Amino acid sequence: MNTSDKIYTLPQLQARLQEWRNQGQKVVFTNGCFDLLHLGHVDYLEKARQNGDKLVVGLNTDASISRIKGPSRPLQDEMSRARVMASLLFVDAVVLFDSDTPLQLIEALQPDVLVKGDDYTVEQIVGHEVVLARGGQVKTVPLVKGYSTSNIVKKIENQLKEE
Structure with missing residues (x-):
């Protein structure tokens, strides 16, 4: 399986979810920007997946990240971020969304478990x-303290200033 096989359009994903549900699989959904993959992301997604059989990641598009986080973000384009997310063993599907929130996507997918x-x-x-x-269920999972893309960016900027 190629990582791109786990990246879906919304209609493709809806059909796939129906297949999983017909097999009795519990679908977990989470979302985010996942701009620079770090330990905090990996730990979070791994814990999210433990709440069901299949993990679907809603991934903000480049345009939505720019609206939310400013014109200097994202650092990586949406297809790069989608491929990285899809490469993780515990991620079963990735779908892009262009809204500022995933509400419409959640309404369309109707996950069994929602995790943040x-x-x-x-x-x-x-x-x-x-x-x-x-x-369905809505759950929170503990985050690894001190890890964020913003902190990584600040650290890089500070090191560049020192050079």
Whole structure:
């Protein structure tokens, strides 16, 4: 299997989810920018996957990241980020979304479990109402402290200033 085989359009993913559900698989969903993959991301995604049988990652498009984080982001283009996400053993599907929040994507996918980091409460997680309304679960997983793409960027910038 190529990593690109795990990158789906929304209609393709909806069909795949139906296949998984027909097999009795529990689908977990999470989302993010995942601009520079680091230990915090790997740990988070691994923990998210432990809440079900299949992990779907909603990945912000370049345009949505620029709107949210500013014109200097993302550092890597969306297809690069999608391929890196798809290369992880515990990620079963990657789908891009262009909205500022994943609400429409969550409504379209109807995951069994919605996961975010413990820097959110369940009530703050976008889409929690959608998942809970159909009997699904919304969970938070502990984050590895001190790891973020923003911190890595700052560290690089500081080292460049010192040179």
